[in-house]
Amino acid sequence: MSSKALPTPSSSTKKYYATNSPWEGTYGHYRAIRVGQQIYVSGTTAADPESTPEKPRVKCPGDARGQTKATLNEIIKAIQTLGGRGAESIIRTQLFIQRHEDAPAVMEGFTEILGREHGGDIGSTAILLVVSNFSDPEMLVEIMVDAIADMP
Secondary structure, X not given: OOOOEEOOOOOOOOEEEEEOXXXXXXXXXXXXXXXXXXXXXXXXXXXXXXXXXXXXXXXXXXXXXXXXXXXXXXHXXXXXXXXXXXXXXXXXXXXXXXXXXXXXXHXXXXXXXXXXXXXXXXXXXXXXXXXXXXXXXXXXXXXXEEEXXXXX
């Protein structure tokens, strides 16, 4: 299951995208915001949208590659909802992991979705950082991206 878009405020300068992720509501941020042609996607995990803020869960527990792919697919959905093409619109990817040993699996998931061997317009800069902890120990990866929507 994927997160559902929620109603968002209107603004003359920004477009918002929110989901029913248990963390978004608790912490009060948006999944993504578009300003002009730029789309900024918050740190995103493989949150299970059916879980509650009191008992949040992640998809693909224990599977760093699976969490990476689920997270990138959620990010792509956000970009498309805000008018981007999807993976083709992503220009910068920041990946955060809490266990160094998950790096190969995370990068496999990244390559399967955003790897430059896909050709065409798919390709992103990237950095992979090891951090000490996430808000939930079941989270193995968190990803932020910046994207640019095509000009109308």
